[in-house]
Amino acid sequence: MTRTGAFGAEVAAFQVILRTWLQLMQSVRDRLVDVPREPLHEAEHRAYVAEAMDHHVSYFLAKSILALRDPAVALCPPRLSLLAKALLWIGGWQPTAALRLVPAGALSAEQASSLEAIRAVTRAAVAAVEKEMRRVQNDGLVRFMLAGRAAASAAAVAAAEKAAIGRMVARQWSVSVVADSLRMEVLRRVVALLSPLQAVDFLADVVRMEISMHQM
Structure with a gap:
């Protein structure tokens, strides 16, 4: 298969994965929004939170497998609007953006303190991922420019150029996986500090954000 053909197949595969996931998440969002809020329904709250988290794990895993073949598909998902692409952070939402969705006014003092600690850790992790992506891009460009200098034909x-591109693609895949892992870790940390009902509200807002990025 040609490069163009392979890329087209990967784009099509990602579109199927994304479309299926968005349909699932729309159903999850509806359940999160419509679940009864009384404490006696805590078991339902926990179940819907677990369902939303499981869907995120499955999506990030499928995305990482596809990105292994071509990171560009995952780093810049197809058919996004220019506005949505401008808001992308290494193929998805910025981890600190999710933290802004936590309803700060509803938190206890202990929860608020824990959230600030999560913010600090997340900011540092985001900076580290961005630094690594810049290094990958800069190193990739230099290696590509130097690749053919010693070649005899x-x-x-x-x-040599193909090998340089291959190394850069492999490193981009690693960065994209780390970025998705950070997104997932932020969700886990926030959900862990919230009550089940607070987690329902938080994840409902996260899912709304994710869906809206693909509807801009």
Whole structure:
């Protein structure tokens, strides 16, 4: 299969994964929004929170498998609007954006303190991921420019350039996986500090944000 053909197949595969996941998340959002809020329904709150978290784990796993073949598909999902693309952070929502969805006014002093600690850890992790992506891009460009200098033929130049691109793609995949892992870790940490009902409200807002990015 040609490069163009392979890329087209991967785009199509990602669109199927994304479309299926968004349909699932729309159903999850509806359940999170409509669940009875009385304490006696705490078991339902916990069940819907677990369902939303499981869907995120499955999506990030499927995305990482597809990105292994071509990170560009996952780093910039197809058919996003220009506005949505401008809001992307390494293929998805910025982890600190999710933290802004936590209803601060409803938190206890202990929860608020824990949330601030999560914010600090997340900001540091975001900075580290961004630094690594810049390093990958800069190193990839330099390696590509230098790839053919010692080559003895046009074929050798092409092979060296292909190898340089391959190394950069592999490193981009690693960064994209780390970015999704950070997104998932933020969800886990926030859900862990919230009550079941607070977690329901938080995840409902996260899902709304995710869906809206693909409807802009």
